Amino acid sequence: MYIFKYILKRIALMLFVFFVIITMCFVLVKMLPDMPAESFGKDMELILTRREGLGQIKLHRENGQILYVRYDSKGDILRDENGDPILTQKGDPLGRPWYDRVPILQQYGTFLTRAVKGDFGVGETYKLGSEVWTIFKNRLPYTVVLNLTTILISIPLGLMLGIFAALKKNKWQDHLISTGVMVFVSVPSFIYAFLVQYLFFFELGWFKATVDVSNGPFSWSYIFTAIPAILSMSFGTIAGFARYTRAELTEVLTSDFMLLARTKGLTRAQATVRHAMRNAMVPIFPMILGEFISIMSGSLIIERMFTIPGVGELYIGSIQAQPAPDYNFFMLLTIFYTFIGLAAGIVIDISYGIIDPRIRMGAR
Amino acid sequence: MENKDFNLENIPADQFQFANTAENLHDKKLKTKQMSYFQDVFNRFAKNKSSVVAAVIIIVLLIFAIVGPLFGNKAYVDSYRTDTMLVNYQYLKPRLPFMEGTGIWDGSTVLEVSENRYDVYRGMEEEIGHPIIQEVISTTTTTNVFNETSTLYKIRIDSYTALDTFLLTLTADQYLEIQKWQDETGIQVILPRVKTDVVGNNNIWYQSDRKGNAKFDADGNFIPSYYTSGYDDYTSKVRLENDPWTEEDPSAGWRYAQRTGTAESGYNYVVRLSAYNYFIYRYGFEPCFAFGTDARGFDIFSRLANGARFSFMLAITVSLINLLIGAIYGAIEGYYGGVVDIVMERISDILAGVPFTVVTVLFSLHLASKIGMVPSLLFAFVSTGWIGMASRVRMQFYRFKNREYVLAARTLGASDARIMFKHIFPNSLGTIITGSVLVIPGVIFSETSLSYLGIINLDSASVTSIGAMLSAGQSCMTTAPHVVFFPALFISLLMISFNLFGNGLRDAFNPSTRGVE
Numbered sequence: 093m094y095i096f097k098y099i100l101k102r103i104a105l106m107l108f109v110f111f112v113i114i115t116m117c118f119v120l121v122k123m124l125p126d127m128p129a130e131s132f133g134k135d136m137e138l139i140l141t142r143r144e145g146l147g148q149i150k151l152h153r154e155n156g157q158i159l160y161v162r163y164d165s166k167g168d169i170l171r172d173e174n175g176d177p178i179l180t181q182k183g184d185p186l187g188r189p190w191y192d193r194v195p196i197l198q199q200y201g202t203f204l205t206r207a208v209k210g211d212f213g214v215g216e217t218y219k220l221g222s223e224v225w226t227i228f229k230n231r232l233p234y235t236v237v238l239n240l241t242t243i244l245i246s247i248p249l250g251l252m253l254g255i256f257a258a259l260k261k262n263k264w265q266d267h268l269i270s271t272g273v274m275v276f277v278s279v280p281s282f283i284y285a286f287l288v289q290y291l292f293f294f295e296l297g298w299f300k301a302t303v304d305v306s307n308g309p310f311s312w313s314y315i316f317t318a319i320p321a322i323l324s325m326s327f328g329t330i331a332g333f334a335r336y337t338r339a340e341l342t343e344v345l346t347s348d349f350m351l352l353a354r355t356k357g358l359t360r361a362q363a364t365v366r367h368a369m370r371n372a373m374v375p376i377f378p379m380i381l382g383e384f385i386s387i388m389s390g391s392l393i394i395e396r397m398f399t400i401p402g403v404g405e406l407y408i409g410s411i412q413a414q415p416a417p418d419y420n421f422f423m424l425l426t427i428f429y430t431f432i433g434l435a436a437g438i439v440i441d442i443s444y445g446i447i448d449p450r451i452r453m454g455a456r
Numbered sequence: 457m458e459n460k461d462f463n464l465e466n467i468p469a470d471q472f473q474f475a476n477t478a479e480n481l482h483d484k485k486l487k488t489k490q491m492s493y494f495q496d497v498f499n500r501f502a503k504n505k506s507s508v509v510a511a512v513i514i515i516v517l518l519i520f521a522i523v524g525p526l527f528g529n530k531a532y533v534d535s536y537r538t539d540t541m542l543v544n545y546q547y548l549k550p551r552l553p554f555m556e557g558t559g560i561w562d563g564s565t566v567l568e569v570s571e572n573r574y575d576v577y578r579g580m581e582e583e584i585g586h587p588i589i590q591e592v593i594s595t596t597t598t599t600n601v602f603n604e605t606s607t608l609y610k611i612r613i614d615s616y617t618a619l620d621t622f623l624l625t626l627t628a629d630q631y632l633e634i635q636k637w638q639d640e641t642g643i644q645v646i647l648p649r650v651k652t653d654v655v656g657n658n659n660i661w662y663q664s665d666r667k668g669n670a671k672f673d674a675d676g677n678f679i680p681s682y683y684t685s686g687y688d689d690y691t692s693k694v695r696l697e698n699d700p701w702t703e704e705d706p707s708a709g710w711r712y713a714q715r716t717g718t719a720e721s722g723y724n725y726v727v728r729l730s731a732y733n734y735f736i737y738r739y740g741f742e743p744c745f746a747f748g749t750d751a752r753g754f755d756i757f758s759r760l761a762n763g764a765r766f767s768f769m770l771a772i773t774v775s776l777i778n779l780l781i782g783a784i785y786g787a788i789e790g791y792y793g794g795v796v797d798i799v800m801e802r803i804s805d806i807l808a809g810v811p812f813t814v815v816t817v818l819f820s821l822h823l824a825s826k827i828g829m830v831p832s833l834l835f836a837f838v839s840t841g842w843i844g845m846a847s848r849v850r851m852q853f854y855r856f857k858n859r860e861y862v863l864a865a866r867t868l869g870a871s872d873a874r875i876m877f878k879h880i881f882p883n884s885l886g887t888i889i890t891g892s893v894l895v896i897p898g899v900i901f902s903e904t905s906l907s908y909l910g911i912i913n914l915d916s917a918s919v920t921s922i923g924a925m926l927s928a929g930q931s932c933m934t935t936a937p938h939v940v941f942f943p944a945l946f947i948s949l950l951m952i953s954f955n956l957f958g959n960g961l962r963d964a965f966n967p968s969t970r971g972v973e
Binding site for chain 2: 294
């Protein structure tokens with residue numbers, strides 16, 4: 093009952109933080125100048141109608157027709173004696189549809205009501221005209237499959253290396269593993285990615301530089317062609333797990349209850365598996381859970397390097413779109429990454445209390 | 457109670473005697489040496505061998521970053537400002553003067569080339585006189601279905617002397633200047649113009665078929681195919697060895713330039729230049745780049761040093777600003793606690809929740825055009841970076857604020873600010889220093905990743921970052937792995953050493969956590 097109340101409290105707090113961040117980002121994005129509609133050429137009317145649909149602007153219409161303003165020879169907007177622009181129905185090459193901007197907070201309201209229904213608009217400068225949510229939904233499985241494979245490989249290997257090093261503490265095996273772990277934890281993953289690319293693509297020629305996405309994300313052909321990417325990501329993850337496991341286990345192995353376990357007649361293996369491991373898992377298990385949540389977000393760099401069509405690649409693509417970043421994609425992915433980050437944090441916190449009842453989360 | 461036998465007030469004088477009859481009395485000197493906290497920390501740190509090595513490596517890298525940019529030849533490094541000549545010197549392999557002839561790090565490269573290309577190298581050797589082909593490793597001859605044989609040569613060549621000759625249009629003054637320099641030094645920069653049979657290949661000075669396969673005379677020598685007519689106004693005494701030119705009959709010689717333009721508007725001369733010798737003429741030294749050159753011909757050594765300097769400066773600035781903001785924020789949170797703490801924690805919670813990429817993108821979109829890329833990057837790093845430091849300081853303040861010495865200070869009337877910064881802060885210094893140092897690799901890593909991804913664009917001719925260099929080197933990894941190798945090595949070394957150094961520092965400051973990773 094107590095833990096239930098705590099979880100509710102944490103989730104409420106998380107949603108609050110989440111909401112504030114999203115609002116902040118939305119306002120900051122909207123404060124940037126929009127791509128001028130003129131730059132879309134003949135798609136101008138379409139883009140503006142879409143923007144109106146997203147509640148960003150308000151077009152002027154008469155009998156369902158969009159009203160245009162015209163320019164004089166100097167490029168100024170033609171205005172009547174009151175200073176209001178003269179609106180006409182038929183657009184000529186020098187005119188453009190006339191619209192008013194909607195206040196940012198009002199736009200935010202529309203954005204939220206649409207976002208709840210899964211509608212984030214369509215791409216304007218990136219993936220022109222395709223629905224943001226659909227693209228995102230299609231991309232997500234690629235990232236998840238890639239990272240899931242990585243983690244499923246890394247966890248057992250990392251734990252095994254860590255346990256082995258802890259049991260052989262201060263022997264050469266431990267020194268070897270610890271040095272390797274130090275190197276692999278420190279060196280950025282894109283450096284291994286370079287090595288892996290160089291080795292597998294150019295020297296050995298085992299893999300092609302692009303992954304096979306013809307059979308979708310849940311196929312062997314995809315996983316197989318993505319092996320170089322999986323490898324480059326695993327090194328760091330394995331090393332991370334190994335280091336953490338070793339540190340926890342060495343600490344537990346020296347505690348008094350281990351001595352007691354040995355005294356009452358357990359073998360070393362029995363004592364390690366039944367007593368030491370269970371206690372060492374207390375901080376490791378939440379870490380694994382956290383990894384599982386954050387697999388969604390993937391690795392921007394690895395996806396970029398191995399041209400994996402995942403969300404990370406989508407994110408970079410939308411930021412680097414020319415001539416301006418695509419704000420519709422950017423907003424959705426910002427929401428996504430923020431949520432994943434916060435959710436991972438909360439799951440880690442809560443799992444501490446669940447796997448070890450002695451830890452009373454949030455207790456004074 | 458009164459004791460008659462032992463009257464303390466009236467002890468007779470004869471009952472007193474000296475406790476010590478020595479003439480001089482001194483305080484005993486302390487036998488042990490006094491040691492300050494930092495000396496103690498230093499001693500503990502020095503015992504940790506790997507951390508000391510890491511510290512040395514970091515210092516070397518720092519010196520490289522500070523001094524490195526001064527080493528590059530200034531004329532060469534700055535010449536991108538005036539023209540695009542550098543691109544003729546792209547992908548030169550790393551070369552150290554004392555490694556000459558070892559096959560490693562001597563500017564040589566192993567190539568597999570067709571017979572035709574092999575002849576080009578031989579021809580260039582003969583024409584310019586620099587050795588190019590150092591070693592023929594193997595040859596393979598294949599016969600295709602049409603019974604035509606072709607030979608592949610696996611050769612080791614000097615990437616410096618194998619530079620392509622190129623055409624350049626000079627004004628009359630420039631043309632004369634090069635000739636004057638040639639006469640002074642005797643180095644042949646300007647080569648005779650060739651009747652090119654193979655369009656676009658200026659290396660082929662001998663007769664060849666359209667594909668560029670050389671035609672040989674009866675003795676197996678190349679047959680020159682130079683222009684022997686036209687105006688070149690070439691007065692230099694430096695000429696190719698076989699040049700039929702003689703003092704008596706100058707018109708028989710080969711033509712060293714193609715004159716264009718008219719006498720009124722001033723002549724221009726299109727000349728064919730030896731890239732290696734032109735380099736000596738233009739920059740005043742024989743080309744030798746310790747880390748080679750990249751796709752644009754930039755010297756990787758000075759560029760990497762520049763990038764490293766930028767990274768270090770950014771990281772150290774960020775670390776200092778984080779320390780300042782974080783220390784004040786964390787101190788207030790931790791010291792006052794209660795509602796103040798809760799409200800301030802929520803603020804930092806919110807900031808910490810924004811993904812860093814989003815922060816960088818928003819900052820660069822909003823500010824980069826107004827205040828420049830580098831300041832906006834600095835803002836981005838600081839805007840969320842101080843949170844880590846603040847929470848660290850906050851923990852320390854929670855730990856120390858109810859200690860007796862704080863209570864004593866408060867009883868004596870010390871103000872809150874004095875207690876915070878005079879009493880508690882020095883006690884938590886160890887953790888804070890360790891934290892600040894470890895911010896540096898974090899910032900360098902983020903900056904490298906972001907510039908690698910192109911989210912922040914720091915790559916220009918004058919400024920670069922390691923990430924941008926890595927990203928540029930990736931595209932030519934097969935042909936010129938050295939472009940990506942040196943930046944990658946630098947960042948790896950830096951990260952490993954900082955991690956080791958940070959571990960050592962933490963253990964030294966806080967011996968109770970020693971051995972816990």
